[in-house]
Amino acid sequence: MEQNWILPTLIAIPFITGFLCWLIEKADDRLPRWIALLGMIATFALTLVLWQGNEFNTWLATQNAGADNVPWAAEFSVPWIPLLGIEFHLAMDGLSLLMIALTAFLGIMAVACSWGEIQRRVGFFHLNLLWSLGGVIGVFLAIDLFLFFFFWELMLLPIYFLIALWGHNAEGGRTKEYAATKFFIYTQASGLIMLIGILVLVLMNYVQSGVLSFNYHHLLGTDLGGWEFIVMLCFFIGFAVKLPVFPLHGWLPDAHAQAPTAGSVDLAGILIKTAAFGLLRFVLPLFPNASAEFAPIAMTLGAIGIFYGAFLAFAQTDMKRLLAYTSVSHMGFVLLAIYAGNLVSLQGLMIQMLAHGLSSAALFIMAGQMYERLHTRDLTKMGGMWGQFRYFAPLLMFFCAALLGIPGTGNFIGEILIMLGAFAKFPVFTVLAAASLVFGGLYSLILIYQALFGENTSKALAEQNGGRLHDLGKRELVLLVSLAVGLVWLGLYPQPALDVSHDAMAWIESSYHAPIVAEHAHAHQTHSHLAGGQ
DSSP: OOOTTTHHHHHHHHHHHHHHHHHTTTSSSSHHHHHHHHHHHHHHHHHHHHHOOOOOOOOOTSOOOOOOGGGOOOEEEEEGGGGEEEEEEEEOOOOHHHHHHHHHHHHHHHHHHHHOOOSSSSHHHHHHHHHHHHHHHHHBBBBBHHHHHHHHTTTTTHHHHHHHHHHOOOOOOHHHHHHHHHHHHHHHHHHHHHHHHHHHHHHHHHHSSSSOBBHHHHHOOOOOOOHHHHHHHHHHHHHHHTOTTTTOOHHEEEEEOOOSSHHIIIIIIIHHHHHHHHHIIHHHHHHHHHHHHHHHHHHHHHHHHHHHHHHHHHHOOBBBHHHHHHHHHHHHHHHHHHHOOOOHHHHHHHHHHHHHHHHHHHHHOOOOOOOHHHHHHHHHHTOOOGTSSSSHHHHHHHHHHHTOOTTTSSHHHHHHHHHHHHHHTTTHHHHHHHHHHHHHHHHHHHHHHHHHSSSHHHHHHHTTOOOOOOOOOOOHHHHHHHHHHHHHHHOOOOOHHHHHHHHHHHHHHHHHHSSSOOOOOHHHHHHHHHHHHO
């Protein structure tokens, strides 16, 4: 195995630059912003280097998936805790590369959108923001299950601080500390349930093979017998809370509404994608039989979530809470795509995750910009902004249209591919999901109408709250136009993203529909060879 040092570097850059931001804060409170921005630009540049330097079309979909033919484009492995069979083992395929590229790109956006918003403890803010991003990149790269869990837990604490220290208290509602604590308890409890699943899987593999290992390759094809469904459920709960799946979504609206803008971009654009990634990387290949058995239940939860999120989005007057419930609704599509489990729906899911990351990040950035100007996010109080702004209003309309999946944007391609792929296997759920798109159109139109048209109250509202009506500055305009270009590129030319993710998704489809049979002797030799080669 050739060691690819770019993989640990991708994780190290956010951690090192975040720590530097904190150290330099005392000397100069403007410098941390530039260090954080350069750190995320360097991370994004490295993902482009990996994209250019690798061939992603080598795995044939006709092959049967197995531990020895996972389509990794790059790997890095060093021993960590040999006594327990734990390695610092990173690997990247097309799926993880695209998710890291999205993380780095939205990381740049998160740093840039908080430029004017965050005025106190600037260094410590960027430490938390970059460490949460570093943890997310670790989740996308780790294929040792202990290392994966380590990064999974590591990304939670920085987000707790982002919400608790720099968030906003809801108008006449709950405090930011309440929202942060609720987020932490939900995610921590579900993480511990997942840890139980990981330990049971490792111990049962040890009983069968005599090798104690957390290595992904070694655990593939473990015969869990009657335990498979229970262990799969432990993993599913861990990911379902983060996704979030109805009825485990209670933390999301509060966390979104009270988080600072960069925190909302992080949560909506990146963090909930780690759960979809976990279901694809671990749940389907490790527990194919239990996943197939569980698919109708997951689909039902997804369908309920689609409608429940859309209905509750109607009832919201706070712009950020409305956007939070649209995320709950959109994640129902994610479950539909994952459990349909064919190449078309999985590739549609890839485009949907990228497009949803860009469009939801843009809308949360715009909600933050609106709050800076009006000092309120109450949609019932605002109106008539179309005549007040030259750039803000048309961009808000574009991103709302993208969220409802208008042709020409990545969201449309993602939703169409998901429904095409899922229809053959789950026609009823697919028809329900298609019907829910009507609700998506309605809440997007309500948001556009309330904010941009109707009675012109925006000027009086800004004066009343001590704000000032001014159009987007150059920095804000560059941010939003970059996100808009990304969405249109995905909508008009999704082929590069589909090519990169093809092998990874074909392997996941094959491992889901033709379960991997364990070859423990072979896996033992591979494991010993890897350990010996260090």
